[in-house]
Amino acid sequence: MVPFRFVHAADLHLDSRFAGLSHIPGPIRNYLREAAFAALGRLVAVAVEEEADFVVISGDVYDSADSSLQSQLRFHEALTEFSKRGIAVYLIHGNHDPLDGPRLHMDLPEGVTVFGADVPEQVVAVRRSDGQEVAVVSGLSYPTAKVTENTSLRYRRKEGNRLFHIALLHANVDGDPAHETYSPCTRRDLIDSGFDYWALGHIHTRRILNERPYIVYPGNIQGRSVIETGPKGCYVVDVDGGGIASLRFRELDEVRFLIRDISIDEMVRETEWIEAVERSVEDIRALHPELMSVVRFRITGRGSVHRVLAEKGAVGDLLDELRRREALRAEQGLFRGLVWTEGFSLESGTEVDRERLLAEDSFLGEMMRVAAESVGNGQALDEFARAALAPLAENRELRRLLAEIGEDEMRAWLMRAAETAVTLLSDVMEPGEEESRPFPEGRNRQGGR
Structure with a gap:
């Protein structure tokens, strides 16, 4: 040969x-x-x-x-x-x-x-x-x-x-x-x-x-x-x-799509989060100086900064500012090294004792366990997502869009849903109240009899 x-x-x-x-x-x-x-x-x-x-x-x-x-x-x-x-x-x-x-x-x-x-x-x-x-x-x-x-x-x-x-x-x-x-x-x-x-x-x-x-x-x-x-x-x-x-x-690509995680763990001030995002933008620019990059920032972790991001509109304000800066570069013809922020995915939450939640016999504990198991297991994630999204799949156009969703995207949706639920339910429950609400008698943690 x-x-x-x-x-x-x-x-x-x-x-x-x-x-x-x-x-x-x-x-x-x-x-x-x-x-x-x-x-x-x-x-x-x-x-x-x-x-x-x-x-x-x-x-x-x-x-x-x-x-x-x-x-x-x-x-x-x-x-x-x-x-x-x-x-x-x-x-x-x-x-x-x-x-x-x-x-x-x-x-x-x-x-x-x-x-x-x-x-x-x-x-x-x-x-x-x-x-x-x-x-x-x-x-x-x-x-x-x-x-x-x-x-x-x-x-x-x-x-x-x-x-x-x-x-x-x-x-x-x-x-x-x-x-x-x-x-x-x-x-x-x-x-x-x-x-x-x-x-x-x-x-x-x-x-x-x-x-x-x-x-x-x-x-x-x-x-x-x-x-x-x-x-x-x-x-x-x-x-x-x-x-x-x-x-x-x-x-071969001219434009590189990226997802970058920014954790708010241990952050106290809003300015710390802003500086972390700005550093990430410049890191991407240095990493891909010959390409245009399009990035989505996933805000993860838990801390007091979450409430500011969720309630004050700080995410939208920073998005507008980042885009304004890159638009100025584009007006000068500087497309290589340009970093366009596609958006932010807020997947962070308020401070909670995650280990306590995972261990306790409660609704929040069971929810966190199901989410953690599904995120770590591709087959479990697929089964969970298919069941949860089944009503949407009846629509032909939504079914087509769902077919294009990858495993990473499904994981992000699931964790964001879990974090949102924990945040909302934690806000309405007094300390210790969740522990006093075990599963109803005769119902196990999988929801069966």
Whole structure:
């Protein structure tokens, strides 16, 4: 087998709007609008810099079936640049950009292959330097937006061919609850297929589900909200002469979404909290000087400062001031290093004896125990959240939004609810009153009889 290198990317979502951002000045809004295109440009630059033999893109190039003219032209421009550099591109379409969506009919640049929707096509990829055959690339696009069949079962390794086999698949592997179950399949389905590398798309979190064979989600190339935090980009994959792959992640995002915790433990004055937030802003700026950062601050812990934050409107006042400062930077064209505060999540509480609450036989004690158990156990959290949110799931739009909520977000909701309940109930009960209210006779701590 001949050594070679390729780049694996997915979920470009070139039409996507940034979610959860309000009151954004015009210059910053325009910068955000260009972020996905900037990430696409970096994808081209990485492939060139790494001297990749080819690039695979595993679906959702666009964010909607009726993609904008601008996004189509910009993507065609990127494909043309790949072609000029002699870098082949193999791509499939996913649920956001199915083949039946209205799009311009443009001739594909030389070296670009778009896989169809009938059967997984097989194309032989070659090494750029000498034209030697190095891999068989297979792919299957979505004909329409909703594909509920396990399409992975249609893929077949090319009989008698000892080249490295790569499969492009836009799918939900093992039923990730945070994403729609399109083209659902299992890890076992993919492992048993005989392919050497499954280039996945659809899940926006970077994950390596398996090695030997590799089953890989590179995540999207640009985060779109504080649900999609951390570095976003692509994988550079090197395959040696023995057919063994090794992966390196390359960052592509122009705007980085972050969540930062600010604890009010042991804080006495409001100014201490303000200074802590301002220090965190500058720490983020120093950490990501070449990016624009969008941050949500989670206010955690317990202390006397909580009442000030909850009642005086101090959170909103500081938010306005932080945004004003960054808007001034944007007016000067200083987008790199800009730190835009998306908002504050107040998850702190008044001072209570948490250990006492967790140990006592009371309503508050049971509530704190349930919350703590659910936060620390992924399965318990999922079961608790599904039961609590079931009434909301009857609404189609709310059901779609809930499907996008990740485990970290659910944990935050649960802890905020618990802290709020403890604060409110502690305020209305006299000291010692809670201890005098055990569970009614005959009812156990799980609420049963």
